[in-house]
Amino acid sequence: MSTVAPVSRPTEPHQPPPGPAVGLIRNWKTPVALGVFSILAFVLLVVFGREGVSTMRLSTASDVIQLPDVHLPTRETGIVITILLFAITAVSFWLVVQRRKTPIWLISIFAVLALVGFLVWAAADATIPVPGLLFGSLSLAVPLIFGALGGVISERVGVVNVAIEGQLLAGAFTSALVASITGQPLLGLLAAMVAGMLVSFVLAAFSIKYFVDQVIVGVVLNVLVTGLTGFLFSQLLAPNAATLNAPPRFERIDIPILSEIPILGPVLFRQTLIVYLMYIAIAAVYIGIFHTRWGLRLRAVGEHPQAADTVGINVNSTRFWNVSLAGAIAGLGGAYFTLGSVGAFGKEMTAGAGFIALAAVIFGRWDPIRATLAALLFGFASNLQNVLSIIGSPVPSEFMLMLPYLVTIFAVAGLVGQSRGPAASGKPYIKS
C-alpha cells in the first residue's frame, strides 16, 4: 500500500537529488493528464468563451459576516484561468523532467482552478449561490462518505464490501421504521446501525465461515436487501404511511462560533447531528486505522493474515467484528436518507449510492481521508448540475449530469491509475 508503507527514501549517496518522493522512473501520466484538462479548458473557456459577467454569491441572508457578491467578467476570467492551468501543467512537466513527482497540492490547486473556471463560464450573466452549492454537495456526499468509510474498514481488514448499497438501504429502511414508531430519531439512528450490522453479519458469516466469494455475497446481499425492503415497503409501510413511514427528522444544530465563518461556516456547522457524527467518524476511522493498535491489527489481517495469525491475532474474529463495525457505519449513512434529507423511506431510495461509495473507496485508494474527498467530489458534481439547471446551463442537461462520471473516469485513468488494494482483500483465510 502506497499510503501505508513509508516511502522508501534513498539512503545511498549516489542516488538522485533529495526531495520528497523521488522516483527513478519518469512518469508522464500526471502532466499528460493535466495537459489534456488544460487543453479542454482552453477550448471551453477561450475558444467557446462566453461574454458577460458571472456573479458569485458568497453569503446567505442569515450570516453575521456578509460578504459582497463577486462579479467576474466571464471571458477574461476564463483566459486568466486557462493561462494558470497551462502554467501548472508546465511546472508538472518540469518536475517530471527533474524526476520528481507532481505534489498533490499542486494537483488540488489545478482542480479548484479548473472548477472555478467552469463555474464562471457556466454562470455568464447569472448568479451562482456558492454556499447553497457547497451545502447541497455536502448533503449529497454524507451517505457516500459513511458508505466509503465502511468500505475502507471492511476492505482493509480483508473482506471486499460490495454490499455497501445493501447496508445503506437497510439503514434507511430501519431508521425510518423505528423512528416513526418511537418518534425518536436517535433510536432510528441506532436501529440503522444495527441494520447495517446485520447485513454485515451475513456478509461476514458467508465469506469468513463458508468461504463464499465475497463479491458474490456482496452483490447478492444488495439484491436481497433491495427485495426485502421493497417487499416490506409495499406490504407494510405504504399502506400505513402515517404511522410507519413518517420519521421525525433531526433538527439542524448551529455550532456557536464556527457557524459564522464566512462561506464554509454555514456549510459545515449548520448541520444535523448525523453530519457531526460523520466528522467524528472520519477522524476516528483515520486515526484508528493508522495510529492505533486496533488499526495496525486490522491492516495486518488485511495485508498478510498468515503473519497476523503467527503473532497471535485471531484473523477470523478480527475480520468478523470489523466488518460488522463497517456495516454499522454504512448503516448510519443510510439513516441520513430518511432522518436527514428526504424524510420518508422510498423503494430503492439509495439509487446506487452504495456503488458510488465503492468507487470512492477505490478512487481514494483505501484511505479514509482520500475516500472522503472522493465522495465529496461525487457529491459536488451531482449537486453542480442541480444548481446549473436552475440558472440555465448552456449545455444540454444530460451532459452536465454526465460530467462527474466522465471526470471520475479521466481521473481514475489519468491520475490514480493502477490502484492496489489490501493484499489479502477478497481472500478467505483458511487456517490449517
Add this chain to the structure above:
Amino acid sequence: MSADRPESPQSEAQPAQPAKTADPAEAPEPSRWHNVFREITTGNAIISVLAVVLALIVGAVMIAFTNKDVQAASVYFFARPGDMLAAIWDSVAGAYSALFQGSIYNFRRPGFADGIKPFTETLTFATPLIAAGLGVALGFRVGLFNIGGRGQMLIAAALGGWVGFALDLPPVLHMVVALLVGIAGGALWAGIVGLLKARTGAHEVITTIMLNYVAFYLVSYWLREGFLKTPGSNNPKSPATKATAVFPDLLGPEYNLHFGFILVIAATVFAWWLLSRSNLGFKFRAVGENPNAARVAGISVKRMYVYAMLLSGGLIGLAGVNQVLGTTTSGFGAGIDSGIGFDAITVALLGRSRPWGVFIAGILFGAFKAGGFSMQAAEGVPIDIVLVVQSLIVLFIAAPPLVRAIFRLPSPDTVRRATPSVTKEVAAK
C-alpha cells in the same frame, strides 16, 4: 489490483476443501446402499434443489407474515388456531400457485397450446438474462467484474434500435445489420473499459459503473434531441422498429417468444466453445486463475483484458439488441435495459460462470420474473419477493456447508472420525 484479488467466482464457489487427512484404506468397507445414499446426499444437485426449497420456504414465511388475513386471524390465534393456519396456507399456496401458473403451465386455460403460454413467457424473459449473464460470466472467468451491463445494453439498444428504425434494408439483411451494429456498440462500450484497464490500470469496477451513468445520460440526450428522437414528438422515446428488422416469432403471433431465444442458444454454445475449447478461452481462464502465472507463461494479460471486455460487452450487447428488436419493438426509452444488466450478475453467479449453468440460471430467473408479475397481479404479493427468493437461492447454493447443516446432510469429505488437527506449513502458504 486484479492481480491479487481473484474475482472469478468459480474458483471459490466450491469451498476450499480442508486437506483430507482421513485415510480411506483404514475405514471399513461401507455397504453399497450407504455409498448410494452418500452420493445422493453429498452431490451438487441435491444442494441446488434444497437451496431452492429453502429460499421458497423463506419467501413463504414472508408472504404469510405480511398477509392481511393472516394478521387478522393471528389476533385470535389461541382461540381458533385453525383459522390462522388456514389463512397462512391460503396466502402461501395462492401466491406460489400463481407463481407457477405464471411461469410454467396454466391449468386454468383450456388446451395445451394455451396452457403452455406462460412457459414461453418465461423463455422470453430469460432470453436477455442469459445473453447478459453470459457476458458477465465471461468477465468473471477472466477475473473482471463487469457491472457495466446497463451501459452496454443501453448503447447496444440505441445503436441497434437506430439501425432498426432509421435504415431501409431488405428483410433479413436489416435484422442482421441491426444485430451486428448493436453487438458492436456494446462491445466497444465495454472495450473502453478493457482498454483503460490495460493501458492505465484503471479499475474496471469504477469505470463500468461510471460508464453506466454516462451511457444512460447519453441515450437520454439522443432520445430527447439526438438521432433517436421521434420526429414531432416530445416524448423521450424512439420511433418503432421497422418490421424488416424485427425478430420473427418462433411459435406464431400469439406467443411472445421470438428469434432472440435461438440467438441466445447459439451464444451459449459459442461461449462454451470459446471458454472450453478455444485457444483464446484457455488464455482467458489462465489470466482469470492467476494473471501473474499467465504473464510468465507468455500470455499478454493486458490484451486478454481488452479481448475479454470486448466479448463480454458483445454478449451483453446481444441482450440490448434483443430488447429493441424482439421484446419492445414499438419504440424504446432510456429504461430499455430494465435492470437486466444487474440481474445478469446474479444469473452469472448462480450459473457459476459456466455457459450452460448461466443458461439454466437464466431460465430459472426468467421463470421467476414471468411468474412474479402474475403473482403480483393475481394475489397482490409485491414482485420484490422474487428478488428475495432469487438472492437467497444464490446465497444458499454458494454455501453448501450451510445447506448441509440445515438439513443435517453428511459432508462429502468427512468420514466420521476425529481428524487430527495437523498444522501444515505448506498449506499455510
